[in-house]
Amino acid sequence: MGRTEKPKQNTLYVGSLAKGLRLLRAFDESHTELSLSELAARSGLDKSAAQRLANTLHLEGMLEKDATTRRFRPSHAWLGMAYAYYWSDPLVAQAMPKLIELSKLIGETVNMAELSGDHIIYVSRLPCKRTSFAATVIGRRLPALSTSSGRVILSTFPPEERAAAVRDWPLRSYTPHTTLDRSEIVQAVEQAVRDGYAIARSQMLPNEIAIACPIRNPEGRALAAVQASVSALSWSEERIRAEILPALQDTAHAITAKPQR
Amino acid sequence: MGRTEKPKQNTLYVGSLAKGLRLLRAFDESHTELSLSELAARSGLDKSAAQRLANTLHLEGMLEKDATTRRFRPSHAWLGMAYAYYWSDPLVAQAMPKLIELSKLIGETVNMAELSGDHIIYVSRLPCKRTSFAATVIGRRLPALSTSSGRVILSTFPPEERAAAVRDWPLRSYTPHTTLDRSEIVQAVEQAVRDGYAIARSQMLPNEIAIACPIRNPEGRALAAVQASVSALSWSEERIRAEILPALQDTAHAITAKPQR
DNA sequence: GTCAGCGGTATCGTATTATAATACCTTGAC
């Protein structure tokens, strides 16, 4: 039960590598640069281990080290990882030109999200309006149930899977209006089943309305979603349905057509 | 002299971790999914090592494994690395809203690049027009000397550094028009010193014109650049100077003002 | 249908290599 339990006690598991990865994971939105001791504390490793592993990551170009403060930061190599990821994801290359067209057409922020376990992760973001920094950054993971994209992806799953997900997947609050009542989420997902799209209000940011359409594989199951985000101060849901939804559906469907590779 | 030389023979260097990173680096734009043997070949590790390390990366969620083909691919965690990077880079958060404004204003593709050794790396891309996929992806590394951003950053360095860079930094050809003549690059950089901006034609893509302004730190040295890319088919350099340059300079300067953190 | 070859998986004895305790150094506070 201890935090030190090994994922595998077998010889195909290299503990040192796994520990190095724990150091990398110690960095997040609120821990952007870490001293050796902080690194040790956050990764749960002792000082010696943190020292050796951090030093290795530094020599290998994965961590910058400030010569004066002695603190570590993610290096540009972390962006290089995203670069490699993009080439490996067949959806992105196919979607990108269509997302650009869509954003030009509607003049509002367009995102693409993929399901990653019980979260969604933004793989592409085309911000058109000033917004919070977090809303412009690639790689953000959010609880699927709290996002229009996650809900609309889920809506393409068979009923039992939907029920299990709405029951078990995690939720957390981002705004005073984030829905934490699972029965409300059931409603939203079932509405998405009927509509083929999902609209969510103020789930991640106050006064933000998000609308998402699923990107389906040939079997009809969604892998991902295209989503537009607009301000509730300038848009009514009615107008979103009239002016954004059709183009959004076209875009999502165009990505559907040529499914994999 | 062999490829197997250890970066450090000391006890602060954990070889297993470094080898794991070599596996990660085996993935790039033309190697998007790799079998175990390919992984071994590309990383220079033997089959057993590749097996153990790849398995570890898989268990740790860094590599997806296709159940049928047995091939490995980068996981969503690779995007998560970019996410963490963004929060750690003080320039990005500060620049993002201004870049969005700029792209809205000029209606053309806007990028931000940072110097990374002798390359530049794109940290932010706001594509407005259909273009090649490679031109939309963050984390792309390009030889600094071949890009308007790299040249304008270099133009803020003291003369000896400029000379050394133009002499030593790498070059490679991306289009039939990529400049490989270093004396021409000297000209371009010195022009940028005088102008405070740099224009480059067809260096990365045919019929692409890029214009870049430096983002300077308080000492006047550039850390990064803001860059716009337009089609030579619709834009003359004259019109770029008249209609894009002023806004580009404003944006770069605005990011300059509040320098670090 | 058999067989060979290839790639992926699992095992195991060995010693290389990672470990963790500790001592040493630097810095900044008081």
Add this chain to the structure above:
DNA sequence: GTCAAGGTATTATAATACGATACCGCTGAC
């Protein structure tokens, strides 16, 4: 000047990573 805290370096120890090899399952040739 002393002290504490954090970073750096060293070392003896054995735990852990190693890589040779054997096994298994698939595919294509004949």
